[in-house]
Every structure is written in C-alpha cells, then in structure tokens.
Amino acid sequence: MWVVAEKEIAGLVTPDAAFDAVEAVFASMASGDAYNFPVVREAIGYEDALYGFKGGFDKAALNLGLKAGGYWPNNQKHGLINHQSTVFLFDPDTGRVAAAVGGNLLTALRTAAASAVSIKHLAPKGAKVLGMIGAGHQSAFQMKAAARVANFEKVLGWNPHPEMLGRLADTAAELGLPFEAVERDRLGAESDVIISITSAFEPLLLDGHVTGPTHIAAMGTDTKGKQELDSALVARARLFTDEVAQSVSIGEFQHVTAKGLVSEDDVTPIGRVITGDHEGRGSAEITIFDGTGVGLQDLAVAGAVVELAKQQGKAVEVEI
Numbered sequence: 001m002w003v004v005a006e007k008e009i010a011g012l013v014t015p016d017a018a019f020d021a022v023e024a025v026f027a028s029m030a031s032g033d034a035y036n037f038p039v040v041r042e043a044i045g046y047e048d049a050l051y052g053f054k055g056g057f058d059k060a061a062l063n064l065g066l067k068a069g070g071y072w073p074n075n076q077k078h079g080l081i082n083h084q085s086t087v088f089l090f091d092p093d094t095g096r097v098a099a100a101v102g103g104n105l106l107t108a109l110r111t112a113a114a115s116a117v118s119i120k121h122l123a124p125k126g127a128k129v130l131g132m133i134g135a136g137h138q139s140a141f142q143m144k145a146a147a148r149v150a151n152f153e154k155v156l157g158w159n160p161h162p163e164m165l166g167r168l169a170d171t172a173a174e175l176g177l178p179f180e181a182v183e184r185d186r187l188g189a190e191s192d193v194i195i196s197i198t199s200a201f202e203p204l205l206l207d208g209h210v211t212g213p214t215h216i217a218a219m220g221t222d223t224k225g226k227q228e229l230d231s232a233l234v235a236r237a238r239l240f241t242d243e244v245a246q247s248v249s250i251g252e253f254q255h256v257t258a259k260g261l262v263s264e265d266d267v268t269p270i271g272r273v274i275t276g277d278h279e280g281r282g283s284a285e286i287t288i289f290d291g292t293g294v295g296l297q298d299l300a301v302a303g304a305v306v307e308l309a310k311q312q313g314k315a316v317e318v319e320i
C-alpha cells in the first residue's frame with residue numbers, strides 16, 4: 001500500500017483541485033454513480049472526543065474507502081489542531097488496502113471546497129459582502145475558498161469567542177479584503193453570503209438577523225445535537241445539501257425535519273443543481289446549503305493526492 005504523509009499534502013493539492021474534485025463528486029452522487037455509506041460518529045466518553053468513520057464508493061472514479069477520525073476539542077494542549085483524521089483507500093477490484101493518506105489538511109480543503117461550490121451555484125448575483133460566523137481552524141480555509149468563486153469587496157465577522165476574531169482579520173488581510181467585526185444583526189442584514197463554521201449546539205444566526213437576498217453555507221453542524229441556524233430561518237429558505245440522509249440525521253436540517261417544519265423532500269442535493277437538473281436559487285430570497293461533509297468528498301481529494309504523490313515520488317510504499 002501507499003502512504004502519503006500529512007506533511008506532503010500542502011505541496012500536492014491546491015484549493016482549485018479540491019474544488020474540482022468536490023464539484024465532480026457531488027455531480028456523481030446526483031447521477032447515482034457514487035454513494036456514501038451510513039456514517040458512524042460517536043462521543044467516545046474520553047477527552048470530549050467525537051470519533052467516527054465516513055466512507056463510500058464512487059463507481060465512476062473507482063474510489064472506495066473511508067475516512068477515520070474526528071474532533072478532539074482539547075488538542076491545543078498537545079500542540080495539535082482539533083480535527084485529526086486519516087483516509088484509507090481500498091482497491092475496488094480486490095478489496096486490498098491501497099493507500100493511507102493524512103486527512104487533516106484534506107478535510108479543511110474539501111470542506112471549504114463544498115461551501116465554495118454552493119456559493120458558485122447558489123449565491124445571489126453580484127454578491128459583494130461575505131459574512132463569517134466562526135473563527136476556528138476551518139474558518140480561514142472557508143474564507144479563502146469563498147473568495148475564489150465570488151468577487152467579494154468586504155468581509156464581516158462574528159464569533160462566539162471574540163478573542164479568536166484575529167484569524168478572520170488576518171485571513172481577510174491576506175486576501176486584500178477589508179474586514180470588520182460586527183454584531184450578528186449587522187452581519188445578517190449586510191451580507192450577501194454567510195458562512196457558519198462553528199461547534200455550536202444552539203442557534204447563533206437567528207431569523208430576525210437575516211434580511212435581503214442571502215446565501216448561507218452552514219458548515220459546522222456534522223453531529224446529532226449541533227445547530228448553528230434558527231429553525232424559523234431554515235423553514236423560510238430554499239434548502240440544499242450535500243446528502244439528504246446526512247443532512248436530516250446529523251446535519252443542520254436535523255432540527256427542522258424533527259420538528260416537522262420541513263420534509264426531506266424539501267431538501268435538494270446540490271449535485272442536482274450542478275448537473276442542471278434543478279434551477280437552484282430561482283426566485284428564492286434565502287438559500288441555505290447544509291454542508292454535512294460526506295465520505296466521498298474525502299475519497300475524491302485523497303484519490304487525486306495519491307496519484308500525484310506517486311508521480312512526484314512523495315508516496316512511500318509499504319507491505320501490509
């Protein structure tokens with residue numbers, strides 16, 4: 001099998017390549033060529049960690065495998081980021097393990113790519129103001145990927161822990177965009193696109209905060225019980241997701257479906273918009289993309305990385 005170390009990933013995969021891989025796999029999911037396996041995600045009762053597996057099979061790209069790992073909220077004391085994961089790929093012809101790939105940077109890139117895909121296909125035309133809710137590790141990747149698909153002129157930011165807002169200011173400065181820390185009502189009123197990427201278990205963005213044509217990429221909720229958006233806000237929006245089954249079980253839309261405010265049929269897989277089978281925003285005032293994070297996203301970017309790493313002599317072959 002081939003091993004591609006975490007430290008090699010940055011030199012192998014670009015945000016553009018991650019965007020293309022994720023957009024293509026969402027389209028394959030909509031066409032029925034690729035499917036995700038049920039997610040396992042457990043609070044293991046140790047270090048407050050959430051650990052699990054996300055897997056799937058893409059018959060078109062012949063990517064089979066899983067990502068194992070999760071979220072360790074206290075990792076700062078070890079000098080590590082809170083997300084830790086590894087992608088394992090298997091040979092679909094034989095079932096033999098084919099590769100192990102460091103999954104930390106890949107997760108950030110594929111997650112940022114997913115919200116960027118949603119912004120490309122669903123943002124109001126001429127979007128100028130990007131609102132960011134969340135200032136953790138993922139937030140910088142999210143802002144950078146969003147800036148590649150729309151001509152933002154300004155970034156507004158809010159975070160439940162204001163001491164973290166420096167990350168958003170620094171990232172905006174890197175992108176050459178003015179940044180302002182604001183309260184949520186201003187963020188919701190002035191932003192054309194809002195990305196939420198927090199670990200919240202209570203709604204942070206409320207119905208009354210959001211006015212005017214807006215696209216919201218809700219990226220933080222990937223576990224039962226988590227929530228970033230007010231149910232009333234979700235209930236009045238046009239809804240999209242990466243995968244409906246995940247969205248209504250562990251994603252942002254778990255709450256509105258449990259309350260009976262929205263049915264599964266009201267949620268459209270974004271792949272249908274990408275393939276031209278659904279109009280997307282249409283005349284909707286608010287669109288929401290619930291990015292729950294699917295295993296196929298991980299396999300798509302990892303599959304591309306393994307090929308590049310082999311070509312560039314950055315993959316190590318080991319016998320197992």
Ligand code: NAD
Nearest residue numbers: 111134135136137138161197198199200219220291292293
């Ligand atoms: P991080 O630990 O670096 O940052 C956490 C963020 O959430 C910060 O903005 C922090 O202020 C906020 N936060 C922490 N605890 C909170 C609470 N109790 N209530 C409200 N806000 C809180 O994490 P990160 O790596 O930036 O990841 C952010 C979230 O995104 C995580 O919850 C993670 O599970 C999720 N995530 C989702 C996907 C996906 O595909 N959908 C992929 C990666 C990460």
